[in-house]
Amino acid sequence: MAVERTLAILKPDCVRKNLIGEVTRRIQEAGFKIVAMKLTRLTQDTAGGFYAVHRERPFFGELVDFMSSGACVPIVLEKENAVADYRTLIGATNPAQAAEGTIRRLFADSVGENIVHGSDSTENAKIEIAYFFAESDIVANIA
Numbered sequence: 001m002a003v004e005r006t007l008a009i010l011k012p013d014c015v016r017k018n019l020i021g022e023v024t025r026r027i028q029e030a031g032f033k034i035v036a037m038k039l040t041r042l043t044q045d046t047a048g049g050f051y052a053v054h055r056e057r058p059f060f061g062e063l064v065d066f067m068s069s070g071a072c073v074p075i076v077l078e079k080e081n082a083v084a085d086y087r088t089l090i091g092a093t094n095p096a097q098a099a100e101g102t103i104r105r106l107f108a109d110s111v112g113e114n115i116v117h118g119s120d121s122t123e124n125a126k127i128e129i130a131y132f133f134a135e136s137d138i139v140a141n142i143a
């Protein structure tokens with residue numbers, strides 16, 4: 001399996017609940033290497049740009065309001081099969097449907113406020129990582 005990168009975001013609900021450490025620990029214990037990370041706050045424009053693929057969906061306004069409601073923590077993760085394995089770790093979009101023990105099942109309140117983002121393909125991971133980080137922000141993998 002190939003080493004991949006994926007983009008995680010600890011969403012504003014994760015930051016507000018003081019779960020940055022708890023969620024990051026679970027990600028690291030699952031074998032993901034953090035290669036870039038920052039605390040930032042999205043605006044309506046940057047949140048809307050990030051989720052542009054959803055702009056026709058009925059929840060788009062709510063999603064943009066939520067994602068710009070406070071600080072968030074974008075993180076670049078590296079691991080073999082990172083994209084799919086991270087989606088497994090976080091669980092389904094709706095925490096009520098997420099598997100036992102997944103990050104969303106454990107910590108999320110609703111389908112909208114669901115604690116974390118994860119890229120859904122290697123192609124989208126590249127685009128999403130570039131939305132937040134320059135290549136020079138990413139720490140080289142020291143074997």
Ligand code: ADP
Nearest residue numbers: 059062063092093111112113114116117118120
């Ligand atoms: P995922 O984050 O699991 O990839 P999607 O890409 O389908 O899920 O949706 C992006 C984000 O939009 C979700 O993580 C969630 O915050 C929000 N969202 C998705 N579906 C709904 C919904 N039905 N109602 C409110 N918010 C939603």
Ligand code: MG
Nearest residue numbers: 117118119120
């Ligand atoms: Mg998605």
